[in-house]
């Protein structure tokens with residue numbers, strides 16, 4: 001075993017180890033993919049409600065938030081469970097096109113286009129779920145507005 005005189009030194013080293021390890025641990029704790037997806041689901045619903053209310057600024061904001069969520073998903077979950085294709089690649093192949101199309105409808109304030117492209121976006125969410133053995137999780141157009149504390153209409 002260690003000589004008695006080494007014990008204080010070892011204690012200090014252990015303390016330093018803890019002190020330097022803690023921030024690292026905190027920094028590597030990120031939302032799980034399922035949690036990011038729950039946020040994505042909420043943004044998806046809010047995007048629909050904003051678009052139907054023709055609150056295009058809010059709709060544009062929700063598109064940005066959806067994008068940030070996908071960026072986090074790709075960054076922090078490069079792979080997931082048994083999925084063999086990289087998450088970033090799956091997101092790019094399913095989301096890039098429909099996200100741009102919805103964004104275009106929002107930028108041109110076109111409700112008909114928005115509704116059509118939103119449904120395509122929803123289909124793309126489901127396409128990725130099918131590709132990731134998660135096809136039992138089906139996303140649809142929101143049937144009701146579950147957000148009791150938010151006014152989606154354009155503020156006057």
Ligand code: HEC
Pocket residue numbers: 033034035037038040041044066080081087090091094095121122124125126128129132134137139
């Ligand atoms: C990378 C492909 C991919 C894309 C794109 C994707 N999802 Fe997911 N989604 C997943 C996977 C994988 C899970 C399961 C995560 C897990 O194991 O917890 C999931 C889970 C979910 C869940 C369940 C979350 C929960 O815990 O209840 C919802 C809701 C969801 N996604 C909605 C969406 C919506 C809405 C979109 C489109 C705007 C979308 N997803 C796009 C792959 C994807």
